[in-house]
Amino acid sequence: MYRKVxxxxxxxxxxxxxxxxxxxxxxxxxGQMKMMKVQGxxxxxxxxxxxxxxxxALALFGGVPAARAADPLQPDPELEAVTLSAPKPSWIxxxxxxxxxxxAIYDTDTGKMxxxxxxSELSDMEIDPAGKAYYISESIWTKGWRGTRQxxxxxxxxxxxKLKTEIAIxxxxxxxxxxxxxxxxxxxxxxxxxxxxPASSVNMVDLAKGKFIKKIExxxxxxxxxxxxxxxxxxxxxxxxxxxKTAGAKPEITRSAPFFSATNDPIFDNFGYDRAKQxxxxxxxxxxxxxxxxxxxxxxxxxxxxxxxxxxPAGETKPLVxxxxxxxxxxxxxxxASGHLFVLMHMGEYWSHKAxxxxxxxxxxxAKKVVKRIPLEEPADRIAVTQEANAKIVVxxxxxxxxxxxxxxxxxxxxIKRAGSGLxxxxxx
Amino acid sequence: MKTFxxxxxxxxxxRRFAGGTxxxxxxxxxxxxxxxxxxxxxxxVSRASAxxxxxxPEAKTAFARSAQTTDDTKCTYWRYCAIxxxxxxxxxxxxxxxxxxAEHSPVSWVGTCINPGDGRAYLIAYRDCCGKSYCNxxxxxxxDRETQLYVPQLNNDVIWCFGTTSMExxxxxxxxVGTA
Numbered sequence: 001m002y003r004k005v006x007x008x009x010x011x012x013x014x015x016x017x018x019x020x021x022x023x024x025x026x027x028x029x030x031g032q033m034k035m036m037k038v039q040g041x042x043x044x045x046x047x048x049x050x051x052x053x054x055x056x057a058l059a060l061f062g063g064v065p066a067a068r069a070a071d072p073l074q075p076d077p078e079l080e081a082v083t084l085s086a087p088k089p090s091w092i093x094x095x096x097x098x099x100x101x102x103x104a105i106y107d108t109d110t111g112k113m114x115x116x117x118x119x120s121e122l123s124d125m126e127i128d129p130a131g132k133a134y135y136i137s138e139s140i141w142t143k144g145w146r147g148t149r150q151x152x153x154x155x156x157x158x159x160x161x162k163l164k165t166e167i168a169i170x171x172x173x174x175x176x177x178x179x180x181x182x183x184x185x186x187x188x189x190x191x192x193x194x195x196x197x198p199a200s201s202v203n204m205v206d207l208a209k210g211k212f213i214k215k216i217e218x219x220x221x222x223x224x225x226x227x228x229x230x231x232x233x234x235x236x237x238x239x240x241x242x243x244x245k246t247a248g249a250k251p252e253i254t255r256s257a258p259f260f261s262a263t264n265d266p267i268f269d270n271f272g273y274d275r276a277k278q279x280x281x282x283x284x285x286x287x288x289x290x291x292x293x294x295x296x297x298x299x300x301x302x303x304x305x306x307x308x309x310x311x312x313p314a315g316e317t318k319p320l321v322x323x324x325x326x327x328x329x330x331x332x333x334x335x336x337a338s339g340h341l342f343v344l345m346h347m348g349e350y351w352s353h354k355a356x357x358x359x360x361x362x363x364x365x366x367a368k369k370v371v372k373r374i375p376l377e378e379p380a381d382r383i384a385v386t387q388e389a390n391a392k393i394v395v396x397x398x399x400x401x402x403x404x405x406x407x408x409x410x411x412x413x414x415x416i417k418r419a420g421s422g423l424x425x426x427x428x429x
Numbered sequence: 430m431k432t433f434x435x436x437x438x439x440x441x442x443x444r445r446f447a448g449g450t451x452x453x454x455x456x457x458x459x460x461x462x463x464x465x466x467x468x469x470x471x472x473x474v475s476r477a478s479a480x481x482x483x484x485x486p487e488a489k490t491a492f493a494r495s496a497q498t499t500d501d502t503k504c505t506y507w508r509y510c511a512i513x514x515x516x517x518x519x520x521x522x523x524x525x526x527x528x529x530x531a532e533h534s535p536v537s538w539v540g541t542c543i544n545p546g547d548g549r550a551y552l553i554a555y556r557d558c559c560g561k562s563y564c565n566x567x568x569x570x571x572x573d574r575e576t577q578l579y580v581p582q583l584n585n586d587v588i589w590c591f592g593t594t595s596m597e598x599x600x601x602x603x604x605x606v607g608t609a
Contacts, residue, residue: 098563099562099563099598122588139596141595145560145562145595145596145597146594146595149596173578173587174587174588174590174596174598175578175586175587175588176586177586178578178586181578196581196587197591198536198581198589198591200581220579221579222577222578222579222581223577223578223579234579235577235579236579237579237580262576262577262579262580263574263576263580263583266576266577266580267577268577269577269578269579319489319490320489348491349490349491350490351490351491351492351572351573351574351575352491352572353572353575354570354572354575
């Protein structure tokens with residue numbers, strides 16, 4: 001069958017070539033202009049000649065029946081761009097990399113790219129909980145990187161990925177790979193945008209009305225978590241959690257008692273957050289795991305060591321001690337439904353907190369136990385987990401290779417080359 | 430509008446310090462320090478590390494142990510213990526100078542690095558060079574005592590192009606400020 005098709009295709013090619021030769025011959029003649037015009041209007045006559053030539057060629061060379069090869073491909077109709085459904089739990093959103101614009105959408109079920117949400121470099125993205133829009137907190141200049149700076153939340157339609165509107169804001173931080181500099185609250189009605197100029201503040205935006213509301217000074221704190229009915233909490237340089245009541249005319253900021261050392265054993269500012277339960281899981285450079293329940297007065301539980309939870313010595317700040325440490329640029333991902341934290345771990349010394357992970361540790365946070373260690377074929381720099389019941393772990397490296405693993409078995413399902421090397425986001429409840 | 434005013438902050442700090450101290454108090458503390466000083470070499474920690482020129486724990490990070498003083502186009506150059514980004518020394522600039530056409534940011538994040546030549550700790554200001562597209566050569570990421578965003582002055586991921594005409598990041602320098 002294969003040979004027959006091949007023969008038929010060969011014959012068709014000869015036929016088409018013959019037809020083109022005929023056309024060239026005709027074009028040399030006095031009717032050239034007229035002929036061109038006819039061609040421009042319709043290709044029917046050309047198609048007819050091509051078909052005739054192909055039939056002749058088939059008769060000469062033999063092959064598949066003439067009727068099957070005689071139907072040429074039809075020209076493509078004018079089509080609208082593809083549209084998307086509302087974001088699904090199997091989708092991931094990958095920033096393409098440092099100073100690279102755009103967020104690529106992939107479906108972890110198929111490993112296929114679904115589209116690109118436009119975004120300036122060093123921007124941040126959030127997903128409308130109603131699934132109707134993607135929000136990009138970004139900064140652009142009127143003349144490329146020169147001219148007047150314009151900071152805004154750009155709103156894209158989730159189905160068409162076309163621009164819906166822009167909401168001007170007075171500024172935002174420029175930094176790579178952070179999940180908590182742009183957060184949504186109140187079922188997606190309010191947005192908070194972190195700013196550093198270099199004094200730190202938060203810009204509050206009413207997304208429903210498409211309006212900037214106010215700037216909240218937030219000295220010494222960053223990395224925000226939405227707190228229902230209150231506003232947000234943030235980590236602070238004195239080792240405390242600040243909680244900001246944003247509703248009143250004057251924002252009210254209260255601080256918890258300091259519970260960690262911001263300079264000696266800092267909490268990674270990419271952490272796990274269950275928005276529905278208002279429960280946050282923090283991880284420090286040495287591997288201490290803190291859980292906190294947020295609210296008007298947050299409560300922080302006693303920490304435990306992830307290394308001890310895996311049966312190895314707890315991490316220390318002491319120099320010269322080689323041990324397993326958490327690390328990388330986006331080094332942990334929290335699966336909300338199961339309460340498992342997936343952490344990129346590496347062997348090294350203290351202050352190696354950006355080193356690539358060589359293993360994924362699956363920590364059952366409530367049980368304080370590492371239930372699985374997954375060795376990686378290639379060291380990874382970022383990790384995310386889909387919030388599906390049968391969750392998938394996604395890791396990428398700085399070369400942009402993305403690997404999808406089954407979170408239950410640790411088995412590699414697929415990989416995508418040049419997927420993007422920036423922050424990975426998932427659809428979160 | 431409330432703006433960041435380091436002068437006012439400095440004045441406030443000094444006034445508070447002056448208000449809470451006295452000359453006699455300082456003299457008595459100095460005297461106490463002088464009397465107590467000879468006791469310190471007797472401590473076991475000091476004796477164990479007495480042979481080394483620097484006794485601070487910083488000297489013992491993995492970076493500090495392999496740092497060198499001769500090639501500032503390599504990530505192992507001693508001043509780069511907390512740098513992140515392209516080295517300006519590889520982009521047409523120098524360890525402490527911007528490449529042609531780029532603008533030095535007046536503010537920066539900082540690091541404390543050990544010079545293996547004299548064993549001393551120095552304060553290094555990582556001043557970004559701005560206004561040109563990313564150089565993308567000799568990318569280094571030193572992480573000694575580098576912290577997270579809530580301590581921005583010790584975080585090396587922030588684009589530190591503040592106060593420059595353009596905020597586009599080109600490369601990073603490592604300017605020596607003084608002994609730490």
